[in-house]
Each structure stands twice: as C-alpha cells, then as structure tokens.
Amino acid sequence: MSTAEMFSLKGKVAFISGASSGIGLHLAGVLAEAGAAVALAARRRDKLDTAVAELSRDGHKACAVQLDVADAASVAPAFDAAEKALGAGVDVLVNNAGVVYLKRFVDQDPAEVAQLFATNLQGAFLVGQEAARRMARRGSGAIINVASVAGLRAAGFLSSYGASKAALLSLSQVMALELAAKGVRVNAICPGNIETDMHGAFSGMEEALLKRIPQRRFGKPEDLDGAILLLASDAGRYITGATLTVDGGQSLSWM
Ligand SMILES: NC(=O)c1ccc[n+]([C@@H]2O[C@H](COP(=O)([O-])OP(=O)(O)OC[C@H]3O[C@@H](n4cnc5c(N)ncnc54)[C@H](OP(=O)(O)O)[C@@H]3O)[C@@H](O)[C@H]2O)c1
Numbered sequence: 001m002s003t004a005e006m007f008s009l010k011g012k013v014a015f016i017s018g019a020s021s022g023i024g025l026h027l028a029g030v031l032a033e034a035g036a037a038v039a040l041a042a043r044r045r046d047k048l049d050t051a052v053a054e055l056s057r058d059g060h061k062a063c064a065v066q067l068d069v070a071d072a073a074s075v076a077p078a079f080d081a082a083e084k085a086l087g088a089g090v091d092v093l094v095n096n097a098g099v100v101y102l103k104r105f106v107d108q109d110p111a112e113v114a115q116l117f118a119t120n121l122q123g124a125f126l127v128g129q130e131a132a133r134r135m136a137r138r139g140s141g142a143i144i145n146v147a148s149v150a151g152l153r154a155a156g157f158l159s160s161y162g163a164s165k166a167a168l169l170s171l172s173q174v175m176a177l178e179l180a181a182k183g184v185r186v187n188a189i190c191p192g193n194i195e196t197d198m199h200g201a202f203s204g205m206e207e208a209l210l211k212r213i214p215q216r217r218f219g220k221p222e223d224l225d226g227a228i229l230l231l232a233s234d235a236g237r238y239i240t241g242a243t244l245t246v247d248g249g250q251s252l253s254w255m
Helices: 003-007 022-033 045-057 072-086 110-140 159-182 199-204 206-211 220-233
Strands: 013-017 036-044 062-065 092-095 141-146 186-189 243-246
Touching: 003 013, 013 022, 013 072, 013 110, 013 243, 022 045, 022 092, 022 199, 022 220, 036 220, 062 072, 092 110, 092 220, 110 159, 110 186, 141 159, 141 220, 159 186, 186 199, 186 220, 206 243, 220 243
Parallel strands: 013 036, 013 092, 036 062, 092 141, 141 186, 186 243
Antiparallel strands: none
C-alpha cells in the first residue's frame, strides 16, 4: 500500500458532529479531500446547508444532518439520515460537538453546567454509542473523540469544561478497550487553543495564554489535519485507545 493509499478515505463515509463551524466544519473538508463522503451534523441547519453546498461545488459527496447531541432522541435519526443520503454506513465518526463555559468554580451556574455536560459528555457518549453499535455490526470503524488539553491539565475558570473533557478521555479508553475486538478503533485528540468561534471566549486573555504555549502561537483548525487523517485512516490501523495532543506544547509545562 502506498503512503497516499494508506491515508486515503476513498469509499468511506465520515460523520462529523459540530460541523457547522470551527474545527468540525474544517475537518469535514479535510476528510472530504481525503476521499470520504461526509455527513455534517449540528443544530444550525443554515450553516450546514451552506457548507454542504460548497463541498458539493468542489465535487465532494456531502449531506447536512440536523442533530442536537443533547437530545438523545435526535441521535439515531441523524445517523439514519446520513446513511440514507450517502448510501452507506458510517466508517468514521469525529465526535466533535462541544461548548465551553468560563467562570470561577464557585460562580458556575447549575443550569449552564448541566447543559455543558449534556453536550460535551453525554452528547459525545450518545453519538459515540450510536456510531459504535453500527460500526460493530459491520466489523470496522474509527471513532475520534475531540477532547481538550483542559481535560489533561487544570485550567482556571474551566472546571466544568475540563471535567467534561477529562471524562471524555476516560470514556474513549473504555470504548477502545471494548470495541477493539469488533474492529472499531477509538482515539481521542486534545487540541490546545485553536482559533475558532469558541476561542473567542478567551478574548482579553491572549497574551497570558501565549506565554504558556512553547510554540508561541495559537493553533488553527488546519493544525489538526495530520492527527485526524492518521486516526481516521488505515495509516492508524494499529492505533486505538490513544490520546493525541495537538497543542504546540502547551500541556507540557506547569510554569
Ligand atoms: N477551539 C479550541 O481552542 C478548542 C480546544 C480544545 C478542544 N476544542 C473542542 O473542539 C470542538 C469544536 O470546537 P470549536 O472550537 O470548533 O468551537 P465552535 O466553532 O464553537 O464549534 C462548536 C460546534 O459544536 C456544535 N454544537 C454545540 N452544541 C451542540 C449540540 N447540542 N448539538 C450539536 N452540535 C452542537 C456547534 O454547532 P451548532 O451550534 O450549530 O449546534 C458547532 O458546530 C469542541 O468539542 C471543543 O470543546 C476546541
């Protein structure tokens, strides 16, 4: 198998949650470029439709799927819709939908914390479970859970967010353990500060944050391309249960 073939996703179907903006939107394009037919899932249908129109114009097979990961009832229908539109089962899941909430621990609001866990943890759980069941039935698949460096290291103001991502890392490992024999690989990526809409939550903190990043720059969604292609494709065929940090070195140092 040539190097190009190893990283190719030709003939595969990829499902990307949280694909209406930022990292998910970008990665949908990357997976499509690698040959996959892509299902873009999120709540904002207008954004998904625009993205799908652009991908289709570029000759890719793509569809938009309405999904609120916090609404358990919307998960299976979203996979059904994706598989119907793209004509085959999902081979790759990028479990990416997420929200951030910055506040001191003592000031965090229970309703906002509940919404964050319902999205970042329970949502990822439900979407991962639906994908895993379908993949296990077919005997193959790759799941990539999008966690965060905040799940690896303590970060002020991010108690609920960090806890949700740490739990997602734990979940990834158990998923990997249980699904390996079914031909399904499960890995997690931990991005550092990536410039997206979500990163706007850190407005005013840029200088302090940059001092903590050895590469002295924020990441861009493109900085995740290599990690996602490795974990989604045959190039990563013996990688499961791994956590791949993509953060310019941010999580290495405590000072
Ligand atoms: N940017 C960073 O610095 C960074 C660092 C580490 C990890 N991450 C993680 O990367 C992932 C993507 O974040 P991003 O930076 O690309 O942020 P973003 O631009 O705000 O995108 C978040 C995506 O999640 C979707 N989403 C949120 N709640 C949802 C729900 N209930 N159901 C379905 N989709 C939902 C949003 O779509 P709708 O609003 O249309 O539903 C949107 O497409 C998140 O899991 C985030 O925690 C980001």
